[in-house]
Amino acid sequence: MSQVSVAFYIPHSWRTLQGITGHAIAWWTADVEDRFSHCEVVVNDPETGHRVCLSSSAMDGGWRAKPVGKGRGEIDLEQDHWVIVPQPHVSPVQVWSVFRSHEGMPYGYVDIVTKQVLNIPWGDARGDFCSVAAAKMLGKKWSRLNGISPNATYELLALER
Numbered sequence: 001m002s003q004v005s006v007a008f009y010i011p012h013s014w015r016t017l018q019g020i021t022g023h024a025i026a027w028w029t030a031d032v033e034d035r036f037s038h039c040e041v042v043v044n045d046p047e048t049g050h051r052v053c054l055s056s057s058a059m060d061g062g063w064r065a066k067p068v069g070k071g072r073g074e075i076d077l078e079q080d081h082w083v084i085v086p087q088p089h090v091s092p093v094q095v096w097s098v099f100r101s102h103e104g105m106p107y108g109y110v111d112i113v114t115k116q117v118l119n120i121p122w123g124d125a126r127g128d129f130c131s132v133a134a135a136k137m138l139g140k141k142w143s144r145l146n147g148i149s150p151n152a153t154y155e156l157l158a159l160e161r
Contacts, residue, residue, distance in 0.1 A: 002086030004095055006134055007053065008154050009038040010081040036150040039130050040075065041099075041137045042068065042084070043092050053077075054099045056133035062106040063099070063133060085157050090138050098137045108132065115147035 040053035051068035053075045060066075067074045077084065106127035128136070131153040135142060142148060142156060 002088045003043065003092050004087040004090040004138075005042040006085045006087060006138070006153070006157060007040045007042050007075075007077050008036040008083045008085065008150055009040075010035065010083065011037045036083070036154055039134050039150045039153055040066075041095055041134050042077065043095050046092070046096060054095065054133075054137060055130045056102075056105070056107055056128045057130065058107050058109070058112075060107075062127055063102045063104060065099070065103075083154075085154065087138060087157070094139055095137045098139075102128070102133065102136070111147070 038055070038057070040055040042051060042053055044050065045052045045065070052065045053068060054063075054065050056063045068077055070076050070078075108127040108129040110126070111132070112129045131148050131150045134153060135148055140156075148156075
């Protein structure tokens, strides 16, 4: 596996508010069969060597790291509803540098509503949602970076391969 990857989440549950919200976001921001509602940058923790997922998450209130695994509080990337896209040209050092400079910052609630749901170019600078956080950690300078959805991130990464 590449040192840095991006994991894209396909919503699959209709039983929870999180699942219903994930389906709504994925459907609203894409017109393709596989719709993604969330993404994570996957990289080794330089202190422990274990794989971790880095992102900005509404469930966790903003920028955070979570271990990869099957236990409570871990992200199980082996489940079928994750699509992993290796990023062999991205430096783990760069990823961690950006993550450390944003760690603990809030989730971009205003931006997700204005830019993803309403599709208007207005927001605030108080936080990022997942795909913006991922693009920043990957060092992407895409236009309108602060409004990019998980689906658009996936498509742009696919074009770069």
